[in-house]
Amino acid sequence: MKTIRMLLTIALLLGAASVYTQAESQTLLAVSIPFGFTVGDQNFPAGDYTVSDSFVHPETVIQLRSSDGKYFAVIQTHPTYSLDPSAKSELIFQRYGSVYFLSQIRTQGDSTGRELWETRAKALAKERNDAEGK
Numbered sequence: 001m002k003t004i005r006m007l008l009t010i011a012l013l014l015g016a017a018s019v020y021t022q023a024e025s026q027t028l029l030a031v032s033i034p035f036g037f038t039v040g041d042q043n044f045p046a047g048d049y050t051v052s053d054s055f056v057h058p059e060t061v062i063q064l065r066s067s068d069g070k071y072f073a074v075i076q077t078h079p080t081y082s083l084d085p086s087a088k089s090e091l092i093f094q095r096y097g098s099v100y101f102l103s104q105i106r107t108q109g110d111s112t113g114r115e116l117w118e119t120r121a122k123a124l125a126k127e128r129n130d131a132e133g134k
Contacts, residue, residue, distance in 0.1 A: 026053045028062070028107055029089040037093060037100040039064060039073050040119050047071075051091070051105055062105065062114060077114040080104060085111045096125035097132075 028051045036045050047066055054061035054074065064073045085108075092104040101122045105114040 028052060028105065029091075031091055033091070035100055037102055038121065039075060039102045039116070041121055042071075042073055044071050044073075064102075075102075075116055077105070077116055080113045080115040082111050082113070085109050086113065094122070096122070096129040099125050101125070 030048070030050050032048050033044075034046050036043060038044070044064075044066070047068075049067065049071075050065050052063045052065070054063055059079075060077055062075050062077055064075060065071070086106040087108065088106075089108040090106050091102060092106065093100040094103045095101075101119075102116055104116070107113070
């Protein structure tokens with residue numbers, strides 16, 4: 001009887017975990033990016049990508065996935081605000097030297113956007129760029 005109860009409990013837990021991990025996240029936008037870029041410490045090639053809310057923390061975490069599924073990132077963000085709603089959905093990049101860093105995500109009609117936290121790699125690229133510009 002204990003074995004059956006244990007197996008039933010495990011089956012229920014696995015079923016709940018499966019439902020939890022398969023929950024759909026909301027797609028914010030699909031984009032085609034014509035250049036390679038960096039997110040956090042990951043490099044991404046030019047291509048088609050989908051940006052989605054995270055199911056777990058939709059206000060602070062987004063997911064970036066290439067259309068072929070080879071490239072994927074979970075990205076920590078914080079809100080950024082504007083007085084007027086965004087006229088279009090877009091990804092905003094900052095370029096330092098020849099490297100593009102994903103910086104913000106804006107969604108059409110929203111006055112709140114998502115800004116990525118600055119990484120060490122981005123800070124170093126910015127310092128190098130500033131030093132070369134002087």
